[in-house]
Structure formats: C-alpha cells, structure tokens
Amino acid sequence: MTDQAMIFAAGEGKRMRPLTLNKPKPLLLAGGKPLIVWQLEKLADLGIKKVVINTSHLGKQLPEALGTGATWGLQINYSPEQQPLETGGGLLQALPLLSAAPFLVVNGDTWCSPLPDLKLEPGKLAQLLLVSNPDHHLQGDFYFDQASGQLGNQAFANARAFTFAGISLLDPDCLAPRHQQAAYQRIFSAGEAFALAPLLRHLVDQGLAAAQVHGGDWQDVGTPQRLKQLNEQLA
Incomplete structure (x- = not known):
C-alpha cells in the first residue's frame, strides 16, 4: 500500500466551458462540494498521507x-x-515532490466510488484501473x-476492450530515461x-503493467452534461 498520490488538476477544462471560464474544473461542485474534495476524502480514507496537485489554469484558486x-488529515x-x-x-515535473516509492495517480475529472486500493x-511498474466502456x-x-x-x-483471444479509468499506481522508475526513449523516441526534461x-502503452507492450477492473461507480466528468448527471446521481 502507498501513502502518496498525485491528482492531475492543471487542465484548461475546454470541454467543460463555459463552467471553467472562471473556475478550474476540479473545483466545480458535485453534490454540493468540489470534485477534488471528494477525491481528497477518498484518498484520506485509503490511508494516503501526502498528495501532490499540479495546477495551471486559474491555478491559484486550488491552494486558496x-x-x-490539514482539513482531511493530508499534506x-x-x-x-x-x-x-x-x-x-x-507528472515528470512533480516527481521531486514525491518519494521514490510507488504513488497513486488520479485524474482530476474522474468520479470513482469506492476508490480502490x-x-x-x-x-x-504500473497497475491500471479499468472500467466498462462508457457510451x-x-x-x-x-x-x-x-x-x-x-x-x-x-485484441487477443478471450479479451474484451476496457476503458482506462484515469487511476493508476505507478512506480517512479516508469519515467526512467530508458522507458521515455522507448515510448517517445526521446527523453524529456x-x-x-x-x-x-x-x-503506459509501452509498459503494457513490455509486460511491465498489470490491470484490474473496477466494479463500482465511475464517471468521466468531462462535460457539463456529465457533471449534471453526476449531480443528479448524488442528489
């Protein structure tokens, strides 16, 4: 079990406009509280102690x-x-804020209940969470x-297609230069x-990634319509 996680929260939220013109997507309300607060609560329930959040679009609003x-017992x-x-x-820029141990990675616009351990x-080097394909x-x-x-x-015999849930457990070694070179034909700074x-696809091809299927609720809350659906569900 890991005690650290990263939440991707730097996107511009273009598909969510006009809701994201004045507010970053992770702070949009679902069931009366920001999407990212639901994630922080679930991470704390898992025993996560340290969370790294990347910010960009209207990024100052997130630390504010x-x-x-401390509200959730997190750093x-x-x-x-x-x-x-x-x-x-x-992720590469945020690595120095994480320890050398594996860490959980969560997309800032996903709703997942319960959040699996x-x-x-x-x-x-990677454990991927998969879900049944949404419409x-x-x-x-x-x-x-x-x-x-x-x-x-x-495709291969006896397999079916699944959607990546935007949630994974990664070993920091997955970003080592040798894996970057193999995946992108270059090394990033x-x-x-x-x-x-x-x-991730390179790790799958090399047999360095495993997966499991999530049996609970999951939504990609990427558009105003999907946010509306989530609010209706939580209500």
Missing part, C-alpha cells in the same frame, strides 16, 4: 480553496505549471482478460509537455 490539506503540495504540461509532463504486482468511449483503451490477467494494446498514454 484546499490549503495545506498537500502544489506543482504549479506556467502552461499545462499534459499528464506526462505534469491498488497494489503493484511483482515485477510491474462516449465505446472502443475502450486496452484489452484485458480478467480470467488470466493478460493485458494488451491490441522537467517543464516539457507530453502525454502519459504512450508511456
């Missing part, structure tokens, strides 16, 4: 709203970005055979923007 994290550190660095770049399997993403992201635990980027997805 959340403070040091929050912020990783401000002059411009959004995407998921990979945001992910564990790394021996020899793996807006029917093609899925990865192929997975729940019986055997086999995970792939392409802190402050450069890049997506995390190609790295």
Whole structure:
C-alpha cells in the first residue's frame, strides 16, 4: 500500500466551458462540494498521507480553496505549471515532490466510488484501473482478460476492450530515461509537455503493467452534461 498520490488538476477544462471560464474544473461542485474534495476524502480514507496537485489554469484558486490539506488529515503540495504540461509532463515535473516509492495517480475529472486500493504486482511498474466502456468511449483503451490477467494494446483471444479509468499506481522508475526513449523516441526534461498514454502503452507492450477492473461507480466528468448527471446521481 502507498501513502502518496498525485491528482492531475492543471487542465484548461475546454470541454467543460463555459463552467471553467472562471473556475478550474476540479473545483466545480458535485453534490454540493468540489470534485477534488471528494477525491481528497477518498484518498484520506485509503490511508494516503501526502498528495501532490499540479495546477495551471486559474491555478491559484486550488491552494486558496484546499490549503495545506490539514482539513482531511493530508499534506498537500502544489506543482504549479506556467502552461499545462499534459499528464506526462505534469507528472515528470512533480516527481521531486514525491518519494521514490510507488504513488497513486488520479485524474482530476474522474468520479470513482469506492476508490480502490491498488497494489503493484511483482515485477510491474504500473497497475491500471479499468472500467466498462462508457457510451462516449465505446472502443475502450486496452484489452484485458480478467480470467488470466493478460493485458494488451491490441485484441487477443478471450479479451474484451476496457476503458482506462484515469487511476493508476505507478512506480517512479516508469519515467526512467530508458522507458521515455522507448515510448517517445526521446527523453524529456522537467517543464516539457507530453502525454502519459504512450508511456503506459509501452509498459503494457513490455509486460511491465498489470490491470484490474473496477466494479463500482465511475464517471468521466468531462462535460457539463456529465457533471449534471453526476449531480443528479448524488442528489
């Protein structure tokens, strides 16, 4: 079990406009409180002690709203970005704020209940949480055979397509230069923007990632309509 996590909260929330013109997406209300507060509460329930939050779009509002994290028994550190660095770049810049142990990663616009206690399997650098494909993403992201635990980027016998939930447990070694070079044909420096997805796909191809399927509630709260649906559900 890990005691540290990172929440991606630096995106511009373009799909959520006009709601995000004056407020960062993680601070939008769901069931009467900000989306990110639900996540902080669930992280605290898991035994997480330290949380890193990257910020960019209207980023000053996040530390103003959340403070040091003491309200939830957490220690929050912020990783401000002059411009959004995407998921990979945001994570690479925030690494010095995390210890060398594995850490939980949560997208700031996901709703997941309960938040699962992910564990790394021996020899793996990533444990991915998968969900059944929602209506807006029917093609899925990865192929997975729940019986055997086999995970792939392409279809194979007895596998079905699942959607990546935006929640994972990562070993910091997954961002080592050798893995960056293999995934992107280059090595990034802190402050450069890049997506995390190609790295995850590289780990899957190399047999360095495992997965499990989430059986509870999950939503990608990326649009005003989906936020409305979540509010109706919580009501």
